[in-house]
Amino acid sequence: MESQKKQVNKSSQFNVGIVGGGIAGSSLALYLSELGINVSLLEKGEGLVNGPPICHLHAGGNFYREISEQQCLTLLAQSIDLLRLYPFAADYRPTVLAVPKHDDGTVDELLPRLHKLQLEYQRLIDENPDNKVLGESRDYFRLFEREQLEALALQEPSQDPQSLEQWMIPIAKYVDLDKLKFPLILVQEFGLNTFRLGAGCTLSLQKNPHCQLLTNSFVTNIIASETGQSWLVDYQQEGVNKQAEFDYLINAAGFRSGKIDDMLGFKRQRLVEFKAAYIARWSDSDCLWPEVVFHGKRGTPNGMAQFTPYPGGYFQLHGMTGDITLFDEGLVNSSEQSAQPKLAEKFLKKIDYKWSEQEMVTRTDRSIELLGSYIPSFKSAKIGAKPLFGAQQIPGGDPTLRATDVSFVNERYARCEAVKASSVLTCADEIVKQMSACYLIDPSIKPTRSFPVTQSISEEEIKEQAEKSAQRRDYPLPLAHLNVAKLPLT
Missing domain, CATH: 3.50.50.60 (FAD/NAD(P)-binding domain)
Structure with a gap:
């Protein structure tokens, strides 16, 4: 040998x-x-x-409250590497995290992990200055209280935001603040254009x-x-x-x-999950938005809602509910007989051929309705394109x-x-x-x-x-x- x-x-x-x-x-x-x-x-x-739809760089995993702190630290380092490889694919705008009042979670629960991610980002910069791809470490995240947002709501939105405060103006003007817990969190998790x-x-x-x-x-x-x-x-x-x-x-x-x-x-144990994101066109949008994530418990009617901006008034929408992004029988396991989990034929048809017009319209309308519950004027949005969709593998059983x-x-x-x-x-x-x-x-x-x-x-x-x-x-x-x-x- x-x-x-x-x-x-x-x-x-x-x-x-x-x-x-x-x-x-x-x-x-x-x-x-x-x-x-x-x-x-x-x-x-x-x-x-x-x-499957890719729309953001998980520079810290703050979209997912349920994952471990170590996974978040790993995702931060890996995202920095990916951004250094594909800088041309990054949409350099922040993400705003909001916890709705109906949600059991609190903003305070998110802060210890954010502080650790901020320190880890600075450590990675100290290790190699080329890792400074998310801006200054002191601005990795920023908190905004309601009083600050009410003051920002008096300003006009910018098509070329020059500060973190200017990025928050659309939130202040158009999001129903009465439905949210405070503070809101702005974090440097950028977009990723597939x-x-x-x-x-x-x-x-x-x-x-x-x-x-x-x-x-x-x-x-x-x-x-x-x-x-x-x-x-x-x-x-x-x-x-x-x-x-x-x-x-x-x-x-x-x-x-x-x-x-x-x-x-x-042999290999794995899961496969079918997911979809939806494209809406909001012709009334007059400003440059950050990405916005409204936290929620996966699989419930109040699951996480995600609002991802593109040029031209297009938005990619996720709703982690059973009638929007998630699907009944959409998560399947491998077996002793096969390492390939068996997705139902209805999902394979979507992947290999196309969606039915009715389901495409129905699920897009539901996603608009979900995001419209937080951004009332967004209810005027219409379907903008067919969904972005696919299935992802998850090794093991978690x-x-x-x-x-x-x-x-x-x-x-x-x-x-x-x-x-x-x-x-x-x-x-x-x-x-x-x-x-x-x-x-x-x-x-x-x-x-x-x-x-x-x-x-x-x-x-x-x-x-x-x-x-x-x-x-x-x-x-x-x-x-x-x-x-x-x-x-x-």
């Missing part, structure tokens, strides 16, 4: 196959190809990053000679070679049967990861798990199991460490945060590719654009 390892190490033909071109697989392919490792990315769809992120991945991989981008390629079977030192992957590309051999295989197939495990006979990255079966097979986009670079780091430790690649190759090919892509290229992706997926062009393309002032 040792001689075999050395032989692989000396070969310049070491090839990595990645199954799945979502945010995980695309980022892994980008990462490894930037290191000079030969990668083939197999994606069954026409383009990259077409999975179309621009996918555009950057596509352009980087197309330019990198170490990556072979295989779209419209559906994997039909995988077996180990006779030597056990490689994998034979059968796939169909535009109806033509093909086969490729890889020295290392990464399963980044998202909610279909269990199908790849099943092909190889590998549906609240958010900060996860990778698992390994042997020296030559890894699963990227990132629940949130921010975890993908940690996954890539661990895969490179394992390859190096097993002498599959030159041990001198180390995890990196240097991506020269990706950083060479121009804004014009990103915008053009992002708009093409939005058009191909039949979404309005403003969803491929940013509200704010610079770090906010304090």
